[in-house]
Amino acid sequence: MLILSNNDVASLLSSLNCPQILDILDVLARALADDTVLQPPRQSFKHPQPASATTLVMPTLASSSSSFKIVSLDTSPESKNTSPKGSLLLFSLDGSLDAVLNATEITGFRTALASMIPVLLRFFPSLVCGKYEQLADGKGPSLKTALIFGAGLQAEWAAKLLLILCAHNKLYSPRIIIVNRSLDRARELIKKVLVWYEEKILHTTDSIPTFESYQLNRCTPQLMLLISEADAIFCCTPSRDPLFSAVELRSASALTKTRYISAIGSYTPDMKEIQPDMLVDKVLKFSTIVDTFEGCKVESGEIIGAYELLSRSDGPDVSEFGVSEVGVLWNKAKENRFCREIMENVFYKSVGTGAMDLAVAKELVKIVRDGNCGTYGVEVPF
Missing domain, CATH: 3.40.50.720 (NAD(P)-binding Rossmann-like Domain)
Structure with missing residues (x-):
């Protein structure tokens, strides 16, 4: 199982060249048009008072893998940081956990990329x-x-x-x-x-x-x-x-x-x-x-x-x-x-959408394991 922290994801994304980004964009665009991907409606939960936070849960199932994303956002009017914080889990078809990525940077990147x-x-x-x-x-x-x-x-x-x-x-x-x-x-x-x-x-x-x-x-x-x-x-x-x-x-x-x-x-x-x-x-x-x-x-x-x-x-x-x-x-x-x-x-x-997270995360994990952009994250048994 590969673990990528937010620093890992941010450094990796900043190191990508234009051809690599265009490749990820192509995968992302095709994922958005793939009507075989199952994406249950995103679930939103407000935390009990006095907390002013909302947690979003996004499961996604594709033909060869699946993902589960859970992020929380500070929704108070005075909040200066509205970026979601949480994790994105990637699973193989047999249900084994393949990778865990910090979701903060990847969420901002995939949304802007689309x-x-x-x-x-x-x-x-x-x-x-x-x-x-x-x-x-x-x-x-x-x-x-x-x-x-x-x-x-x-x-x-x-x-x-x-x-x-x-x-x-x-x-x-x-x-x-x-x-x-x-x-x-x-x-x-x-x-x-x-x-x-x-x-x-x-x-x-x-x-x-x-x-x-x-x-x-x-x-x-x-x-x-x-x-x-x-x-x-x-x-x-x-x-x-x-x-x-x-x-x-x-x-x-x-x-x-x-x-x-x-x-x-x-x-x-x-x-x-x-x-x-x-x-x-x-x-x-x-x-x-x-x-x-x-x-x-x-x-x-x-x-x-x-x-x-x-x-x-x-x-x-x-x-x-x-x-x-x-x-x-x-x-x-x-x-x-x-x-x-x-x-x-x-x-x-x-x-x-969850399909955006799954598509981009899989590409990043592939790049890390191919070793074409340096060393990021850590592989651990699970």
Whole structure:
């Protein structure tokens, strides 16, 4: 049995090169489209008062292995660390325990990595496959400015993965703006990512990324300008109040381009990182993509809110609101079929699935046992 601590997982993930990350992304995307994987609904338990913690339990069964994930989150309003803490257990088909991984870093990584699937299809078609690049007319829209809401692990990995993809594709590094309620935490994240970039990426490129930080209090004119300038927006917060709405995207400057928006930090019906009206706005005409439709229709406040708007007699036409699963789109692209919807305004929603944990964890365990990235963890009899 292999045991990987959080330091092991974090160091291993930070050591991966772009081809390795693209391989893991491919496995992850295919797992999201695999309808043979059994994923019972995620169970959520609130701890007895006065504790302000929630524990999530996620079992997953695939054809050759299974996993069991249990994590807890501090849900108090004053909490500064909302990253889940817990463990991910991998089992062989015969039920023997194959590996135990600390779940904190891997959860942030796999969620951010899944949000990069539409990024590849939209901005980096050459990294999907040669035929898809031709179908996309050689290139996608430009990714020059990325806006990231949040300063936790999801935000960190969103920034790192963007920089890895740009460096590998020999492109300029994008302007990355970190928006967070705590300006100090935003600046700490920027320092951490820059140290990692100098150690792991700088030798492969001459480009130095441009980082900015902005404090989130309310949607000020300056923030509205940043939103209108962004080519991609990554929402990585467990927010119960929308970070922005369709109004900010309907300004004259914002309507000069389309953009990619992901919401990967919220995971319960009462959380909303964007206003649901954005998804059914007839001017913006968003294409909506999810990690799992079954999960999002009961756990995503944004998707639930959009369908509530559609159910009203005076609301938009439900036939105009289509939802695609990201794994299906990836398989479509790998089969040399062009994903035209990915080139317009795109909204990606993730609530996370056990299949994501199982797929990524198995790949990491394989890399460790192959010994291609150094020595991590410890093997013990069990």
